[in-house]
Amino acid sequence: MDCSKVLLPCVALLAIGGFLTSQQKIREAAATDIEYVRHEIREEVHGLESWLRHPHSKHHPAAVDDAGPAAWRDLGRDVDLFLKRVERLEASNLETLKTQIKQDEKKLRVAEHRDQTTHKTHTRHNAKPGKLICDGKSIQHEIIYWKDVPGDMTYESPITPHHANHDQKYLTFEYDAGGWNNVRMGVECVVVFAHATGRTLVAPPAQNLYLLGAPNPHSQKRKLGFNDFFVTDRQCSESSTAPSRDRGASTAWSRRWRRRDATPPRRRRRGRMRLWRYLKKSADVKPEYSGQVVAMGRLNPTAETKAKDAEALKKQAAGRKVAAYDSKAQNARHVHFPAGGKHRLLNHFYAFGFFGDPQQRSFYRRLIRDSMRYRDEIQCAGARVVDAVRAHSRRLGNDGTFYALHIRRGDFQFKAVKISAGEIVENLRGNSIIPRGALVYLATDDPDGVCKGCWANKKPCKDQLGVEGCPKDASWDAFVRNGWHVTVLRNYTEATHGTNPNYFGMVDSIVCARAAVFAGTWFSTFTGYIHRLRGYHGLGEETYYHSTGKVDLARSPKSIGSGYSREWRIGWTDDGGANI
Template sequence: MGRKIWMFILAIFAGYGLLAYYYLRYGGPHTQDVARARPPGYRPSYAETRSLGSSANPNDRFIRPRAKGAASDCTEEVAYWLNFPDDAAPRLPDPRAMGLDPGVTKDSGRYVTFETDHGGWNNIRMAFEAVAVFALVTRRTLVMPPAQFLYLLNKDSQGKNNKLGVRDIFDMEDLGKHLDVITMEEFLQREKVDTGGKDYKDLWGRHLWPMLREIVDFTPKWSPDKYCLWFGDEASANSTRAKQFCSDKREVIRYVDDPGAKVIHFRTEPENGYRMLTHFYTFLGFQDPSVDRSVKRWARRFMHYKSEIVCAAGKLQRILRDKIGARHYASYHIRRGDLQYAVVKIPAEEIVENIRDVVPAGIPAYVGTDERDKSFFDKLKAFHGGQLYFLDDLIEEAGSDFELSPNYYGMMEQLLCAGGSTFVGTHFSTFSGYIARLRGYRKWPSKSNYYPTKAHKYKYHPDKMPRRAHPVWYPREWPTSWERLDVDTETQPRPDMTTDDDQWFE
């Protein structure tokens, strides 16, 4: 009997020891002075709640691996969409309100084609998302343009020029579960387009766009800074809610399908007013709030980077956590290169001074950046106790078995930054903006995001979009795209997501 009692006591001590090990390894509280003065209405970031010994994030748990093929690093944390159901078809606007037959299907021989945006990747991504959601709600087939030379994404792993397409970055299999998606080559063959003797496979970019513009039926000039597109009946298009959605400076266009427009083509020619540089959720408005939420849920679940990119980011995140010996880290996106807003390019010591009251000193940190001189970050590294890591540090640690084109490094950096317990981004950067949305999908509090410039520090926090100042909201992402998506729309009506506060753009 005495031996059994001693074994029971030893088992208890072993259990407490195991709990202590996990507590220390995966992130005990970090020391931080939380008594500093805060601005009016300030709420502590997740990093600060961690420092007080509480957990504000549902992701603060052990995530079981959910592999896809051999990709054991594709956990439900980094592959966030795996946390959401994929079997329910999205609820779409009533086709009759758009002048469509109620029986219209997604593969009814009506198409949406588009030209790739001329800007950087996140401008390309935003335009693609807007066009894809438009194709979804209008029950049209989305035609993916062929690969071509994309700005800053034209180097393969051997340093040679190559061509890349949106379909090489986004997961086309998931995208096609509720949306009919085909390639440009398939479209040209299906419609027997006369290419003047050129092989369908050889058509791209400047050889393709002029030809497409000649054969399509409708090329909308819906500049997002002048118009918003409304899906609903005529009365709803004149409602207060439609006007609030579109802001005071944009005209509401009620979408009614033209039976003669077999092919709708989104042109990219900024100098002539053709550019879809906007978030889909600030351009496409819906009479039915449940449709609005359903479309956003569809985007959250089915419109994401392909598994090769996500699993590679998951592997690097695991390596980072192994190096720091903890689960939690702060993350930064510090853009120093071609961003035209000089006011946001500040020295590292100024960054430290501006964020020291919202980021715990000494916590390990990851930095996504285009700055190649690492000595620039010496002050920031000292603030983090010497534990400052960059993408090339993690790739070097991964060794020779890590093979991914440098074209995808930016997407991996976004996913790594999305895993930080506190995130500090670059104001006016759409790269930082998308990180905030990814963090929202992963359930990080919106107020765990900051900017390093003093004037913009808390401008991630407003959850309503300025109504009067500027109708183009694309430089940042807004919580309306990830918050309140799963609530009962009958008991939780959609709030007005705009405000008269014009301060964000200053």
Template structure:
């Protein structure tokens, strides 16, 4: 019929499929919008290129950089990081395993309890000004040497529930059991890592911890009349080891020993030798050589390099040759530990619980009957063998019992900290910086915050072995700092080994730059051992509202740890830029993990 369109029945399916496809596409668009809206309400649920939706809104410039791949691949892949090996060379990895999504979401939620979501959205969480004391623990302690300013530096607690904890291995094997170790030969913060690892192992196994003798420390070589006078009061010596020009140090000179001794037995090497000589329960051990006994009895200075001491210790000890880059020490549930031995771990404990520890092909070793029956354990540097204890203690030790795991981490947090001299000096400098910050007009003068704070940075330049950080242009460092501080004329406390002030001049265009020297006379720094300056600067940097540190630096890492204890880990960033936001999401340690700090060191320790 004219004027009528003849419909071909065969065309109906085609039209139906087209409509169907359009309907599916529309549904996908609506669903995608709903997911994005829900992610805005529940931060951390949806991630794009390694960044949550909430993070992308708070840091749009970083999100653009992470996703701008038109015309080619992005120069920065936030899911891959170059990580150094123990030897200092870089090893490439593209494996970013984000374990425990629930923990990640919970960490974000905990963070928002401290900083309200409205404030985060308004200012960007990196710029949220807060009362610094809001982050102090309820059970915080007071330093008796500086009670008026100790609030600035105290992050540890005194928890009654921890005082009753006891290692299940304490009553297994000999009554008197000792752990000795040989210190690392690197700088102070490398020594600190080895100290923490061995201390944690001694505490976990119920052993007496024997401090190594004092020795020279790499880079702690400034002339120190203070240390010379201290050691001359302790020892009688006619050697040149005790001198102002070439000082020697022990861990007891830098860390406070009293808090440690509240929870475990800690003795010096000299005390250990006297115990072996005089305690009948130690008769099974070979006696030291008479010359070595004479040194101790006459209270002469004893060096770790003393060949008599080293040979004797090697004769009396069992020496596990553990390579922390390939193994970690696994402890089973308490109900699987018996005097007749350790029962096998369950498949769940091996394949799930140990999963983060087994990254980078590490395998478990066990503190078994042979070890707990050994009277003396020695962990040496294993010259010629790769068993250097350059490892995070919480990456070295795995506990199937979560309560024991958190107990050990609280022990390190609450009982291992710098000496009162170091902490109090840092606290007084912080107080002076805060006074300066509140006398300077800056962009936050209209903020409701009751006080203005300060930011801090660690810029490693001169002898650093990682060229990407050492040669990073200052403008790149400044860009990272400004992205997260964004307060013009704010006080920026800078810890750096850069000696050319002209290099640092661009920072002064944005900040009131303060160095340690600006407070040296006011705080009486000339009365403090000059080799403690680095530790003091770590303390000062740890309290800043925002901190920018150097990736790969163990100096920066300890600042990050103290900030993590305070709840300021999400207010902490790195340069170079590819590592800028490493502290912004929950991550387990990867392998040794020594080049940075990781969330499990502080996350939910008190729960």
């Protein structure tokens, strides 16, 4: 391995080698010390025995001090004291040595664990269902896909083993300027990067996000931040040291981070753009990883693993450029990810970072599945709506089964996918996929079916109906004529009562993930994320559809690709194709 390109794995490897060498030297020195003490004892005992056998020797105490029996008593006392002193010395040396060896052996086991990183104890077979707390009570529900995997909470990246001062290196980032799911994709990438490199992740301050900003019904606030969306107890530490539950990386909020040595001047804190400019200027490294694969390397590579890694990396890159995580990035105290241009992380986390060890790859897929899930408030609202939709289905005479469509219109820039309900019915082959009488849940930004706010060619659709991107009939009447019962989120106000309106799109994704069949909008990252959620639930491509001309491509069980507009199977499976 070339240490100039992948510094840290080489350093870790050299450190482990040096540690093994030092253990050998300690053991050799200890054996020499023990043998020397034993040799001294043998020599002294041999001398005493000689004196006792030859009482008239000039070296015998009785010959020097003719005091009779007193001299012999003194000699016996001296011999006893000498032997006791030697015994204490030997015992002390042995206990000290044993303690040192135990401590060193413990360190050696830790080093060997980091070296191997086989993750054998972190198998999915030992996983337990995740927890969901609703109204103060832990509940079991079909929406729960996350798991509690033994060992994952204390897993340390072998690329950057944990050390006491790991939170003195920081990773800051900016939210993507696009829609929510573009933001989410970038956040997932930086979480994996921070954990793998052992950095404190500094979340941006709450801010206005694109297409979000409805007032919170409880606090009336409009600005949103990291902890407004994601479960944070698995990543966060409010202390300045490593978190007790997750040894890989800690998450520090910018307020605490500013109080420390990374504090920007007060004038730089006023306004998001000023803060971004300051961070860009002060950061040691601003990675340019947009559209690339970041190769993290592997400890102790062999000729066989090098060949396998090269093949796996080529497959994951899918024609993209490969960037090595180098010494400059590792030595940087402050790494900052801007949001735009060559810095933009518009990529899926599993396609962004490459790890040589397949078990490590599986760990990071589980990390995002289990730690980067929506917070309980969102999940509980989703659970209530799923229950309400199933109850609705049963009232229609069905068994609770429902189907779901994601139909994106509004500001969506891809005109070709903004189509009428009639075209969607044709694409789904009439009733061959969704039967007559079925309840169909629409996750849409156009619940009224009027295409309000739809634009094409930089003009509103109301002035150019019939052109591409502006369906002549924007209603959902074709669904009804096809025998479907159509429903949308606003029909379940009792289930969503008190829920922050900014969460409604996320609730939609939770509901769609539980549908018997799901058809989405081509090139939509929202649709893609639903595909991944369904993958977490064990639902494959056979229940996943896209628009005309894309059906076979979108449903292909291909494991990995370079595109961000859809999700790929490695997001929820291991290299063998089994669910993580």
